[in-house]
Amino acid sequence: RKIAVFASGTGTNFDAIQASIEEGKLNASIELVVVDKSDALVIEKAKAKHIDTFVFNPKSYATKNDYEREIVSECKKRNVEWIVLAGYMRILADCLLEAYPNRIVNIHPSLLPAFKGKDAIGQAFHYGVKLMGVSIHYVNAEMDGGKIIAQKCFDVLDGMTHEDAEREIHKIEHQLYPETLRKLLEENEDEKSVS
Numbered sequence: 001r002k003i004a005v006f007a008s009g010t011g012t013n014f015d016a017i018q019a020s021i022e023e024g025k026l027n028a029s030i031e032l033v034v035v036d037k038s039d040a041l042v043i044e045k046a047k048a049k050h051i052d053t054f055v056f057n058p059k060s061y062a063t064k065n066d067y068e069r070e071i072v073s074e075c076k077k078r079n080v081e082w083i084v085l086a087g088y089m090r091i092l093a094d095c096l097l098e099a100y101p102n103r104i105v106n107i108h109p110s111l112l113p114a115f116k117g118k119d120a121i122g123q124a125f126h127y128g129v130k131l132m133g134v135s136i137h138y139v140n141a142e143m144d145g146g147k148i149i150a151q152k153c154f155d156v157l158d159g160m161t162h163e164d165a166e167r168e169i170h171k172i173e174h175q176l177y178p179e180t181l182r183k184l185l186e187e188n189e190d191e192k193s194v195s
């Protein structure tokens with residue numbers, strides 16, 4: 001299945017998904033990486049894998065739908081069927097949501113619906129919760145909203161630092177995202193492509 005990964009930063013989840021594809025565990029190919037920051041590390045990572053990138057500056061467009069129209073066109077051009085948000089720090093507008101209904105997923109570093117938005121790990125850690133975790137969910141117009149697909153949690157042990165929690169979250173993400181995508185693509189294998 002053809003997928004596009006959207007990211008704004010380091011791209012460790014991109015790495016994990018691509019590694020899972022290369023290991024033959026995930027039957028998919030990343031056709032496009034969409035990035036909204038010209039200095040994001042994920043751009044070089046995609047290029048090193050010879051994957052097309054679409055890098056845009058949101059400030060150069062009058063509205064969100066204006067740049068999303070271009071993104072949709074880049075995705076459709078490559079017959080992208082699923083959109084995988086991996087650290088993409090933007091709320092989606094109608095254009096993308098309508099072009100890919102129930103075909104856009106996101107990963108968030110908290111047990112949703114708790115701690116939506118930025119710095120979810122910091123929010124949870126400072127709140128002093130005893131269980132932290134990761135959620136994978138369908139994307140809708142609300143920030144970190146949409147039906148939950150998978151969650152995984154861990155105990156926050158006494159003496160655990162913010163860095164320890166962060167490390168644990170990323171370890172879970174890098175295993176849970178490829179695994180959840182594998183199941184999702186398999187479950188939807190027979191469905192016709194949306195393009």
Ligand code: GRF
Pocket residue numbers: 007008009010011012013014086087088107108109173
């Ligand atoms: C991850 O923690 C993800 O849950 C959040 O943004 C981070 C992206 O990290 N939405 P990376 O760019 O994949 O390394």
